[in-house]
Amino acid sequence: MKQTLVVVLLLMVGTVSAQWSPQRVDSLPLDELKPSSRNHFLLKMGEEAAGVAQEVPVIVIRGRQALPVLGIFAAIHGNEVNGIQVIRELVNGLDPKEFKGTLIAVPGLNIPALRNNQRTYPDGVDLNRIFPGKAKGNGSQQYVWQITQKLLPSLDYLVDLHTASFGRENCLYVRADFSNPKIAGLARSQLADVYLNSGGKPSAGAAASGLTMRAQAMGMGISAITVEYGSPQVYQKEMLQKGLPGLRNTLVHLGMLQGEVQPVPEPVFCKKSYWIYTTQGGYLDVQVNLKEKLTKGQVIAVLRDPFGQTKQTYYSPEDGIVIGRSSNPINESGGRIIHLGIRD
Ligand SMILES: [Zn+2]
CATH class of the missing domain: 2.40.50.100 (RNA polymerase II/Efflux pump adaptor protein, barrel-sandwich hybrid domain)
Structure with a gap:
């Protein structure tokens, strides 16, 4: 009896880990995903010195139908981690059988920077200033090129999650081009403290040699917004409590989840x-x-x-x-x- 129980438990553990263990891929096989499925991938972005693949974890929720495709990416700045917890709770609360469209969730886009607890790529470059990157450029340029080639093209919508930088704190605010009605709708679905009209340029400083990811996405016809969640290098409960219903609201707004869109009580534009x-x-x-x-x-x-x-x-x-x-x-x-x- 005891042995049977152990075998059953081992089988259960085996089943769970098999479901959650990621598949290593060079590109996301979106056309091959089963309807109503949750999928985990390690997407290859390059190689480290020892020849080991440099990989980004990607969660794809494929609903009953494939469209629309929404990307929610966190931590293109490696010390801006509040979005990681919001993505975790969002995807864990979704039932692929009740879901329409495809959610591509990236809980940590700039993996080399995350590993170093820093904003920039290890070569000191801010990835969110050099889009679209370069196929045969330096380290940061090639990494950004991989994002442009492998993650952006399938998207209809993009929500890019950030926080303030070191030594600063933000309220929960959205940066979006409100002159575009589709983008404005996406922005208004967030439960934010402030809605800031902004065309896609960085908020300050930065002699940018390229575009932000949001500006790049907009140039590719993707409706894209940036959401800023609080302070760097910390999980803040308040940001989870406001960020999570905001992103669920976005899914309802886009028709990916059933429900009523919650209006923001007193929006500040x-x-x-x-x-x-x-x-x-x-x-x-x-x-x-x-x-x-x-x-x-x-x-x-x-x-x-x-x-x-x-x-x-x-x-x-x-x-x-x-x-x-x-x-x-x-x-x-x-x-x-x-x-x-x-x-x-
Ligand atoms: Zn940022």
Whole structure:
């Protein structure tokens, strides 16, 4: 009796792990997937020095019908991990039998950067500034080229999940081109604190030599948005609690899940945004909170020297809302203070 039980248990464990063990592929075999199936892949992006494949884990939920195809990608910046937990809970809560269309979920796109706990690819390049990449370029260019060739072409829609960078924090906000009705609909389905109209360019800095993934996708005819979830290198419960129903709402909006689209209670739309920077070095005390509505002339931060003397006080140059803020007091000249959204 005991032996039978052990055999049955082993068989059960075997069945579960076989279902979950990924298939190694050079391209996603989307046309070969069974209707109503969940599929795990390790998609080859290149090779490491020892000749071992450099692979990205991909979860594909193939519903009763193949279309539309939605991509939800997290962590093209390797330290922006909140989206990973949101994708995990989203896909684990889906029943492929009740699902329409295909969801291509990538819980960690920039694997070499994830491994190093850093934003950029190991060669120091920001992958989200060099799309479409190059087939025979350097390491980061080839990696991006693989994304452009192997992950983007099958998509109708793309939701690209980010967080703030090191030393900063964001509210839950969406960057999207609201002049495009399909993209605006995708953006509005998120349960976000702020909806920012933006054509696909980076929010600040970055002498970009190429496009963001969102801009690349839009150029390929894909309706694409970026969603920013909080702070880097951490799983935040609040972001899971708001991000997950937002993405489920997206699935309902696209007809991939049954249900009613939940409207956002008090949406805040911004027509533009910009960062305000320090002009001297010092210890920065940001005095406004995320989502706080600011009036022109309001104190936003005080910069002090190491002895505690005030060097400079910074004020809001116009009315707006705090989309992001510095969380790191240590600042050289040109340190970021707040990301100010200007309301529509
Ligand atoms: Zn990012």
